[in-house]
Amino acid sequence: MKLSPRFGASLKRISPTRCSHRSSRESNVRANTNELNARATTDGTFAHVPTLTRIARAIALEGCAIIHDVTRKGELGVKDKGGSSTSSGAYVADAQTEADRRVECMALRVFRELAPGVRVVAEESSEDEISPTDYERDLNSKEKMMTLAFARDAFVGENDEMWAPALRKPIASDRVTVYFDPLDGTNEYASGEREAITILCGIAVDGVPVAGVVGQPFYNYRAEASAGARLERVVWGGLGAGVFGLDVAANASRPALPPNGPHVVAVNRNTRENRQEPVLEALRSRVDVRISATGYHYLLLLERRAHSALMLRKASKKWDTCAGEALLRATGGVVTDTVGRRYNYAYNVNALPNLSGMTASLDAALHCEMTTIIRDVIAPLGEYPYDVDDPSIKVGILDQTRTPEGGWRAVTVDVGGCLIEPSERVADVYARVAADLGANHVTPVSASKDFKDAFAKYRGRDEPGAMRYYGDGKTFWRKVVRHVLAGGAETSGFVSDATVEAMLSALYDYYESPSSWYVAQGALEAFDRLRKAGIKVALASNWDSRLPKLLDALGVTPHVDAIVVSAIQGCEKPSREFFAAVSRDVGVAPSATLHVGDDAVNDVAGASAASFAAAVLWAPLPLDVSLRASDFHELADALIVANLRERRARGVAMGDENERVFF
Numbered sequence: 001m002k003l004s005p006r007f008g009a010s011l012k013r014i015s016p017t018r019c020s021h022r023s024s025r026e027s028n029v030r031a032n033t034n035e036l037n038a039r040a041t042t043d044g045t046f047a048h049v050p051t052l053t054r055i056a057r058a059i060a061l062e063g064c065a066i067i068h069d070v071t072r073k074g075e076l077g078v079k080d081k082g083g084s085s086t087s088s089g090a091y092v093a094d095a096q097t098e099a100d101r102r103v104e105c106m107a108l109r110v111f112r113e114l115a116p117g118v119r120v121v122a123e124e125s126s127e128d129e130i131s132p133t134d135y136e137r138d139l140n141s142k143e144k145m146m147t148l149a150f151a152r153d154a155f156v157g158e159n160d161e162m163w164a165p166a167l168r169k170p171i172a173s174d175r176v177t178v179y180f181d182p183l184d185g186t187n188e189y190a191s192g193e194r195e196a197i198t199i200l201c202g203i204a205v206d207g208v209p210v211a212g213v214v215g216q217p218f219y220n221y222r223a224e225a226s227a228g229a230r231l232e233r234v235v236w237g238g239l240g241a242g243v244f245g246l247d248v249a250a251n252a253s254r255p256a257l258p259p260n261g262p263h264v265v266a267v268n269r270n271t272r273e274n275r276q277e278p279v280l281e282a283l284r285s286r287v288d289v290r291i292s293a294t295g296y297h298y299l300l301l302l303e304r305r306a307h308s309a310l311m312l313r314k315a316s317k318k319w320d321t322c323a324g325e326a327l328l329r330a331t332g333g334v335v336t337d338t339v340g341r342r343y344n345y346a347y348n349v350n351a352l353p354n355l356s357g358m359t360a361s362l363d364a365a366l367h368c369e370m371t372t373i374i375r376d377v378i379a380p381l382g383e384y385p386y387d388v389d390d391p392s393i394k395v396g397i398l399d400q401t402r403t404p405e406g407g408w409r410a411v412t413v414d415v416g417g418c419l420i421e422p423s424e425r426v427a428d429v430y431a432r433v434a435a436d437l438g439a440n441h442v443t444p445v446s447a448s449k450d451f452k453d454a455f456a457k458y459r460g461r462d463e464p465g466a467m468r469y470y471g472d473g474k475t476f477w478r479k480v481v482r483h484v485l486a487g488g489a490e491t492s493g494f495v496s497d498a499t500v501e502a503m504l505s506a507l508y509d510y511y512e513s514p515s516s517w518y519v520a521q522g523a524l525e526a527f528d529r530l531r532k533a534g535i536k537v538a539l540a541s542n543w544d545s546r547l548p549k550l551l552d553a554l555g556v557t558p559h560v561d562a563i564v565v566s567a568i569q570g571c572e573k574p575s576r577e578f579f580a581a582v583s584r585d586v587g588v589a590p591s592a593t594l595h596v597g598d599d600a601v602n603d604v605a606g607a608s609a610a611s612f613a614a615a616v617l618w619a620p621l622p623l624d625v626s627l628r629a630s631d632f633h634e635l636a637d638a639l640i641v642a643n644l645r646e647r648r649a650r651g652v653a654m655g656d657e658n659e660r661v662f663f
């Protein structure tokens, strides 16, 4: 995707990505929703991640221009700020600091104006290098006001459909933290590696990096003389969206994954770290890059020029890693501490350094195996990282769970609200379909409430103990549709049967289309990893009989061992009978099975009552307890690593063919 020119009156709207099959009416609804979401970002109470990302992209472009400007006026600087104390607090007007300060002042002002409720943790202000009065003063100039206008308007015509559904709606601002580094890698710039400089902006929701923007001001500087080439690039993306702006040449080298080639890594230039060599040896790594710039390392991984980046000791902070972690997650990669634990990016100014190191890889499976090996190598060489009390280490999903004897042998997964969720808000779909039938009184607000009420209230038959779905589920859905059309009224005589049937039919068509559903990021790859590691995967869902066909259309079926659906099985969650059927179909005892789902009663209580070994709630918050998950790769890591340790505890040595895939 090409980025729009800065400040251009001819600023091009980027056309919506995937809506050619939509009616114009639907596009209008979407455009209005986008506009509402954008406005929500500015009211201080809610944040909207796609809008924040657009703002960050505009900031990155302007930041590149500022850095170019400072560079034109003289050398950017040679001062090694990383190794020196910043305790004096006095502003030193050397060129390097000038660029850092100007970019950060601009960014803080833009965020404060356009996303006032969102907390921004930025490097220079966090280290007392600049104060709010600095950015007040600097932003009075005409140029900076143009920056604000640009940031507000840039990319606004973009459709938000590409993002994970959870990010398309406004999110309470206090769940969001933005990490900003105005200039990463300045020391490398001094040694002639201009490409190493990046502007980093990561957006975390509930402590998880979900969107990232990396501006690289001198991306193309070796080719600067060639006609038409832009000097900078802005790489951006996030959960569900993937990554844009990489602009990788078609003939770029892409090392094969080990063992078909060496493990290619990037490390810092100066590492006072005696464990690095043994680790690199154990991983049979080839060091292609020795540059001290975290943002640049992430770009290398995103471009597939290296498999992993290793910093075994504390050498990065949250603003160095948040943006890159979001981008890597969006493309199947992962970032953890030295031994595979995830960091928590929730707002906490006392937990900014990544105390127990940082490792990143372009592939989650490779990373899990790599960090397991690192753990084995460094354990005899000293306690680190276990001897540091790192408040930002996220509690692991299975940290407080005993691994079954013989290890985990199956995981059963809820479908609705866990593996898949509607691409578009249900209330918006109902309101649109109703309006198309002339029922204009149904609004997204009324549909939201009435749908929820009806969903909880009705069953598929009017008898005690009736299930929700029988057969194709129409006996239940007809009641829901009638309830929504009647505006929630108990007596709904004025809603004609013909209208109910027409709406039911339109909704059935809509929800049978795979484009109406979003499959959780990384889920299918994680299922493959689990199955390769000897852990079976089954889907366990309260759904009508159409589910298997939908899962086929979504490409899910080949990635699982069994699919159990309530309407087909004749019993539903949370009954013991249903979970017994699941265990039977997957062929694994409940005592060696973990269930994950988004419903506390149907999934967690149901599986627990059926003697499953553990039940994990699929939910983003809170991060400081175990048995919660919102990322399938993280869940797969927890199960696979638990099994490796269980085998070790039984005296089975690492090195088994099944355990080592990459190394």
Ligand SMILES: [Mg+2]
Pocket (backbone or CB within 6 Å): 414, 415, 416, 417, 418, 597, 598, 599
């Ligand atoms: Mg569910």
